[in-house]
Amino acid sequence: MEQAQIDATLAEARAHADAGNAEAALKAAGRAHHAALERGSVAAQAEARHCIASIELRLLGNFAAALESARQAAFQFQQAEMPEGECRALATQAMAAARLGYYETSVDCALLAVKLCAGTSSDGASVEQVVAHHALGVAMFIGRSYAEASEASQRAIELAYQCDPPVDTYVLHADLGSTEVMRTLSARSAITAGTTSLELLREHLRRCDELLRDAAPLASIGIGSRSSSALTHAFNKAMLLIWQADLAGAAAQVCRLREAVESSRRPWLQALVLWAGSELALAEGDLPLARNHAKEMIRIALAQNHEGLVSIGLGQLAYLASTAGDHAAAAQALRELAEREQLARSASLRGRVADVERQLELRSRTRQLHASEAGRAHFQQLALEDGLTGLPNRRHFELQLQGLLEEVRTQGSTACLVMIDVDKFKQINDGHSHNAGDAVLQAIAAQIRRCVRDKDFPARLAGDEFVIILRDTGAQAAQALTERIADAVSRHAWSGIAAGLSVSVSLGLAEVLPTDTLRTVLSRSDQGMYANKRDKARAG
Template identity: 35%
Template sequence: MSTDDEEHLALALRQEDPAVARDMALSVMALAIEKGNLHLEGRARALLAECFILLADYRSAHEHSIRAIQLLQSVRDMSGESKALSILSSAASALGSNDQAIEAALLGLELARIGGSADRQSELQVQLGLALLHARCFDASTDALRQARALEPASSTALNALCSLVVEGTCEVVRVITIRHETGEMPSLDGLHQAMRRYDDFAARHDMVALAQPDQRPIQVNWNLVASAAHCWSGELSRAERELETVRRWMDEEGIAPWMESLEALVRCELAMARADWPAAQRAASRMIGLAESTGREQSALLGHVLACHVFERQGKWEAAARELKQLAARERRIRASTLASRGAVVAWQLEMRRSEDSRRELQASAAQLERLTLEDPLTGIANRRCFEQSAQQSLRESQSAGRPLCVALIDVDCFKQVNDRHGHLVGDKVLQVVAALLVEHVRADDLAARWAGDEFVILFRRTELSQARDICSRLRVAVAGHDWSGIESTLTLTISVGVAESQPGDTLKRLVDRSDQAMYEHKAATKPGSR
């Protein structure tokens, strides 16, 4: 793509005219295809995908960003590929494909580090934080956003640091709503208030007027909505209303993307609930779901169902709340099915790349990168050891810094070798998959269940005291022992041994895991037949 083409496209995007930029990118892409110029086609598709993001056409953005990545990788344009990966992460997040969004952001971040681009690293750290937010990995999201801000001195712009603060505030809003939904109680607002103080500190150190350019204004309007939610939950309803009206005036004057309308509907729902205006709260939740459905932004639709459920629960309308929960579960199933279907495009690309020796080497290099960065155990579908160790290291540091409790449980399937010997490895694999599913079912949203190795699993309990972690593990042991295993093998019965350890001052992850491992073997010995 020529310098003039890129400058014109960038100008159209800066002027908030993505439709014009889209048409320009389509023309360039058609020319590239006609001439067989893979590099030009890849750059054009990446820009086209970015335009579709701004136009809230996330499925088109997803499709074009995947193809752009394939093309740019084939011509070894690492910078272009990392940008396309950032766009893919954004589109996948909106569509609810959380795993793909996280993988894309991680791979793009690695390429940006190799290329030495601080601006791109900062951009991708923000995108990773957003992807982790949508996956409800709140602590990991906050950590990624802090790393984005740490890159500010090396970056040529403060915009990414501002974005990280706004996404962190949004993360805290979603965290509050999620925990309230799961526990039925309003959680602490400390994290949200800390995010607001960090924003105020940033504003004191930067020229916010200079940052309020047309293409950057939605970022600050997003912050107004975060602040409005905070004021609402703190009981400052008039102040929350003023923030909302400021946002509404700007949206009416300038026009805004549907995702911003969805966020405004969320805050209006919270304000209406605070005033016990249940019809207004129901309308706002329904509006949020409708706006999300019109653009395919599944994350907003899921959150809308959570809000609607809470509105009905507050009124004691339990049947209506149950209907919302069923719709939420059905939508989550559709997202999973859609995510699996989208993997077909990746398979097609892999087959295409195998057609020549050079392309095969490209595929192997990409596969090696993805293997290093993957976070999922392929057999069970839960987190793998690498994902656990990354999350646990960070959580341990945070718990020690904040003086919060943290526990680790190591789990072993009793006599698993006998299962394989008597029934075969296919049965053994199914057993591990069911155990993994039971783990996920019994841990809380903020905990992390992972496959450690072989027939061993591990659970990270964040902000959890030893007695509470032991209670959860006790329920898990009962669930495994009481599970109907006859669906796998008629004579099969199964138990697990669990060891739990709580972190101590100065602990390393290895010492903590070793103590839980020792506790697990002590439990196994104590429950062995004839041990008493």
């Protein structure tokens, strides 16, 4: 398939997505990606992969798949030296991470997108800038930093009107309406301090209705974005009617929302219908029905892996139980919600903004020093450090591993990969607090640093998982290193973090083969790590 045909197939996929036809859109994007692979075009692969990520995110609700596809697209856009594409992929990655509850990852990706796209348009605002600020607003919203979410979304709207042609702001106003809905609920439940008003919600609903009637041609903010936001708008309208005590109008709007969600075939949006139904039942004085709707909302959100809606459902359930005088149930819901941890996370997010700013400033100076080196990727070393442990993060690790795989294939280099997982880490968090869990991860990172050589590359992969690239190392030497790390961790004075605390790790080792890809070598080391866990379980 020629490049022009790939472009046409992607245009077909976007048209299907904009019409809400997820299955046809995904098939067309898949054909384009297959053709791009056969053609060997990294740029076309990136565009097709990002199209797939957008469909998974906005139309299918497969947030984990969307996150992985967007991550791959961002890497390929970087390889192809396409900063505008990388910005779009990072924004999609941020939004998928937000839906999964990966708040810090979401904000990191959104901030990278904001900073990256700032230099992509030399003449006025760009669609990429709008997309990046929108993603930042969504990330802050999911993290319950509503003031910051509103600020980022308002900035996206300002940029949208500066674009030529102007960008469709329907999605932005719909999301800002959702922010006002959450601000109202938070004030009611005393989750956040301050007062609220329905005026801003009315204003965003009015702007959405105007944009629906306006036939002027506008640039799209993203694949399939309007069809998803139409349901958000319908939900926001139902909530306003409820809070205005127009219960008959609200009941009719909830019915319309239910019908629209059923026809959309997006199961996670059923949680929105139940959320609105819970509010309506509360307004009608039917607390048992309101609580049942909230419980069902939580169940659906959990099944769809939508952590943001799970948290909202728990907050709703706690408020309803308290209103009903069922204080034990309210306390249980609040415990699950972990209010203190959510507030701490919001504060952590604001701190990470400053950290990313410093990293970007440093990397900007580095790029200026190397500006004369033609052909270098223009955003190398962009936010490549894990904020908690100080180790390189997953993005940095994958860049290093890609280079190593090429060396092993072309130069016959010897290398090994070690996967490390903290045993029973959830029990550490649950039994000793998340602060203790963070301290454990920092201590393990320090032990790993002490055990490895200068030429080795340790990194924090995700959560309680670490990984080490061992260059010029065979299996026997690598095995000796894994034993040193396991021994160092077991002998560490963990009682200094929490009384009675004991920590161990499981390790998996894989030699890097000339035929390996990033996925295959990671899979083998991961299997080795789980085998180590099973062996310890049988022995213990």
